Amino acid sequence: MAKGDLHAVIRLATMEIDELRRQIGALQRREDELMARDRDLDAQLARESKTADDHPEAAFTFASFLSAHSTRKQQVAAALTEVRDEITEVRDALADLFRQRKTYELAQEARDRKAAAERARKEQAVLDDIGLEMHRRRTAEDDEADQSPPGGPDITGSF
Known part of the structure; x- marks a missing residue:
């Protein structure tokens, strides 16, 4: 890992975010199960109430059923409250992780x-050096050409 590279930290934060998302999914499934259980208890109460109305001899046991039903409803309500509190806590942690990861991403982008600007600066410096060297060579060649006699060397062979 290069000095100042945050990609590993960003990947770690992403994995933690994924884990919290899985936890939220599990907690929401649990919440759905508890809400279904609560609806089942309500349906069960309606059935028992109708049975007590239809059969007066069953009315004697309805009071104890009502007491047990009330206890079960309270247990489900308490469990729902607990699950919803956990969901809130995990969502808050998830929001914090998202903010943290965004901070890392922005820092890495900067x-x-x-680094890209530094590379571009170095590449430009190399290109500038090459251009300067080519200019020096051309200037030197031009100076040599100017110093030679006009018309080039005498090859006529006159003695």
Whole structure:
């Protein structure tokens, strides 16, 4: 890992975010199960109430059923409250992780831009050196050409 590279930290934060998302999914499934259980208890109460109305001899046991039903409803309500509190806590942790990861990503982007600018600066310096060297050579060649006699060397062979 290069100095100042946050990609590993960003990947770790992403894995933690994925884990919290899985936890939220599990908690929401649990919440759905508890809400279904609560609806079942309500349906069960309606059935027992109708049975007590239809059969007066069953009315004697309805009071104890009502007491047990009330206890079960309270247990489900308490469990629902607990699950919803956990969901809230995990969502808050998830929001914090998202903010953290975004901070890392922005810092990495700034570092990447700075590194790219530095690379571009170095490449431009190399190109500038090459251009300067080519200019010097051309100037030297032009100076040599100017110093030679006009018309080039005498090859006529006159003695």
